[in-house]
Structure formats: structure tokens, C-alpha cells
Amino acid sequence: MINHVVLMKFKPETTDASIRELEQILDQLPNKIQDIKMYEFGRDILRTPRSYDFALVSLFASPAAIERYQQHPEHLPAVEKIKAMCENVVTVDFHGSDAGSIETGLKPWERDPFEKLKL
Secondary structure (H helix, E strand, O other): OEEEEEEEEEOOOOOHHHHHHHHHHHHHHHHHOOOOOEEEEEEOOOOOOOOOOEEEEEEEOOHHHHHHHHHOOOOHHHHHHHHHHEEEEEEEEEEOOOHHHHHHOOOHHHOOOOHHHOO
């Protein structure tokens, strides 16, 4: 799975009503775009000097699925709204991992399934 993370820094003049509109648009996307496997978003709660204002975290099966999502006609209004509201947007896309694979340094499919049976 691919994790898609978007961080947004709003322009100073962005209103709470505009943010609520963005939240409503984003809330509908998982119902309209089949490639989305998981979708969460929200406003920053700590509001530290280095914080961004808003984050979106989503999960996709492949890079091709992310590309379809980014070009989907239902996604494009969200992109335009974000561009209008934000002074800065950063993204990162990465393969997820679990703690077990980090501890052993091996991906689950690389592990020996008979390791526990060896003497």
C-alpha cells in the first residue's frame, strides 16, 4: 500500500467557512473515488510555529491508483480549492511498513516462514 500525505499552510485571509467547505468536499471523495482505501483529514490542533494548518492522509493500493485519484474529475475541485486557499502545500508518498518489518529489517515476504521451527 502507498501512503499519500498532504500538508497545507493556509493563506492568512482563509476563513473558517472556506475550511469547512474544503472539509465537506474532502469528506465526499471516498464515496466517489473507488481507488481510495483509507482517507483521513483534519485541522492542526497544536498550532505550534512549525505546524501546518491542515493534513490529509490517504491510502492507495499502488502508484497508479494515486495517479487515477489525482486526475479523477471529483478530485479536481478539491485541488482548485486547495490552491486558492493555501500559501504552501507539501506532499509525500511512501510505502507503509509495520513495526515487525522494521525490527527485523526484512519485509514479511522476505522472512523465512520456518525460522521458528529450526533448532
